[in-house]
Structure formats: structure tokens, C-alpha cells
Amino acid sequence: MTTHFIDVEIDLSESPIALPQAIEAELQKRGEPLRWAVADVEGDRVQVEAIVTTKITTETTTETGSELVEA
């Protein structure tokens, strides 16, 4: 597993009710969310700073070809 600091922008036109779900859905595209918070709002765009984790993958070569193995 590795941790990554990322920042993403979310459209604030989502209703306040849907905003946290929209943020988490966007972060899920980058990894497993661990910690996030809105850092700034500019117009209709919300800037989110977050930490996500991803699993480490290694490529191994076998007689039948390469395969990805999750560590």
C-alpha cells in the first residue's frame, strides 16, 4: 500500500446534500480515500485536498506470460 496526497476539483453545482458524496466518488477514482477536506472554493468549483491509498502491484513474468500480482 502507498499513500498519495492529491487535490481535485468538484463542481459545486451539486446540492450541499450531495457534495460529500460527490467528493468521495471523485476521490475513489484515484484510490481509497483516507482523509479529505475542502481547502478552497472558487466560483462553482470546490478544491479538495485529500490523501488516498493505493495497493502496490508488481508485474511478474511466468512461462505463460506476465501477470499482475497485488502485494
Next chain:
Amino acid sequence: MVDWVNQTRPFTAALIVPTGIGAAIGGYAGDALPVARAIASVVDRLITHPNVLNGAMLYWPLPNTLYVEGYALDRLAAGDWALRPVRQNRIALILDRAIEPELQRRHLQAADAARATLGIDVMAAIATDQPLGVSLKLAPSGASWGTITQPDSLLRAAARAIAAGAQAIAVVARFPDDEGDLAIAYRQGRGVDPIAGAEAVISHLVVREFGIPCAHAPALASGPALADVAPRAAAEELGYTFLPCVLAGLWRSPQIVRDRADWQASDLTGGAVDVAIVPASACGGAAILHWAATGTDILAVEDNQTTLDLTPAALGIRPTRVRSYLEAIGWLAARRAGLWAGALAPQPAPLLPLQLQDPGPDPRDPL
């Protein structure tokens, strides 16, 4: 006379002071603990997190207060997890392999002291199989963040602890003995806590993976007594470790129930929180946004300034704004008593004149 309403539906507040954003109150060495003590005295239940209650060698037992790690708070607010109060937890202590022998001995002694002098069940001490590799950074917003290079080593140690029967986990990781500008400013009561972000990552990793109470204390070398330590930072200058407050907090930290099928009527869910209290410029965290989305009252405290500059209105949140925690405490007391706050103002506004409206269709009419 029995207060039937507050007995059957305890008035519950969540106090949040995000770590690592330089909060004027709560951004240092457990300096929001007096706020927690005051709020706990006017509510039936208080939920708060380690950054508020941890004062290194200092802590204060609050019988109606739940010590809940930040990731678990986020999931509670999202409606995903519930909390189950317990009488006590068996705590495992995980020590970073990078801690040098003498400092490790200090932490084991702190654990022994907690066992013998406080009666806290620290059941085991486990070293990680690799140095955790703490690194510290600053985000573009100015908030502290950091990470560890060996998260899997931490999680393996936690898995071993849980297999051995641990119900809560205290982690001690070796942090850099940084004497840079940020650390100096922090001791002088200015700026952000440079280690806060990495600390949050460490405990969040364990809580997210295992759904178990967890908190972190940094291992740092002790130095000479300094002349310019601000009162808010002084609690972290008192001893060899920051571990005592973590053990005191985890002692009775509620268990986490992740599977909704296992929830019991006596468990505490996010919907049971009546009000969440937060610095006014820091309403963008996951827990506050989730609670705001479900209509929970948000109490925004204006004089607890942070490095952030984010108005609640910009996020579509309509909080109740108070100038100070003192004013917040008054608001909470009135709310618990079921009072209209306007009655406490010198000139409560009168009702608007009665307005007639067209009769319109009778809603009872089936046609």
C-alpha cells in the same frame, strides 16, 4: 423532577477542531480540552476526537464524553458506522521499530504506569517489523500533512494485536526531531502543528482497515527546557512521551460497529448528534459536510481562526454563527432546555403581522 426528554433522547454534541490547520484554540497541545470540559457540562453526551482531548502528559476524564478517532467520526457522520459505548478496552501498544532503545523504554514505562497507577489494561506491546518511515509535508492550503512509507508494516502489527485480543490500538511512531521554523513557531503558539497531518494518517489507516479505536502519540527526543514555550504548547514539554493521554482516551473509546446488520438500539449513530461545533473557517471537512447534508445543526465558532479561509456559505452551509466558545456554550444550554434563543435577547423581534391567504382547496377534499 425527571427531564424525560433529555433522558430518552440525550442531547448530543460533536466537537470538532481539525488537526493541522493552526486552529487558534485546539491547534496546539490539547488546548481545546477546556472547551471540551465546558461543553461536556451543558450537554448529555459529547463526541470529540483525540486532537481535542490529547494533552501529551495531560488529560482529563469526562464521563459523558466519547473519544472517537477522526476517520471513525467521518464514517459516523456519513451514516455508515455506529458507536457502541464500553466499560473499558484492552489496549495494544504498537511501537515503531525506528524508536531507539532508550526512548522505547520510556514508552514501555509510560504503559506500565498507566497499568499500575490508572488501572488501564495495556495488554501487549508490539514492535513493527519495519521502521514506519514518517515524513512531514505542508499542503498548498498551508495545512499540515504527512505520511509513512511503510503503511503495510503498521497494518501487520495491528492485525497481530487484534488477533491477540486487542480492542483498541495505541501507535507510537518515531517522528523527526525537527527544529525547523514550523516547529519553533508551533512551540511559540503560532502556525500549524507540523506533525499533525502525519499523525492523522497513521491512526486513520488503522481505523479504516480494522474498524477499531486507535490513536497516535509521536516519539520525539526530549530536549532542554526552553524559555519561549507558549502556554498552549506547554503540555508537550513536560515529559518523555505523549503516550499517557492516548491510553487514557482509548481506555473507554467506544467500539465501532461497521455492519448495519449488527447495530443495536443502544448504539450511537450519526443521526443521534444534535449539533456539530466547528471553527467557522474550517467547515469543509468530511464529518461537518456529512452532518450539514443531513440537516444537523452546525455551530460555527468565529474566533477560533485557522489557516483556512473558507466561509460556510461558500459550501452551501447555513450554520448558527457564534463569536466564541463561551457563546456556543450558552447556545447549547438554551438548546438543551428547548428555548427559543430570541427570548434571551434584549429586544426579541415581534411576530410578523398576521397575513391572510386565499382559502384554496381543502386538502381533505378527495376531489
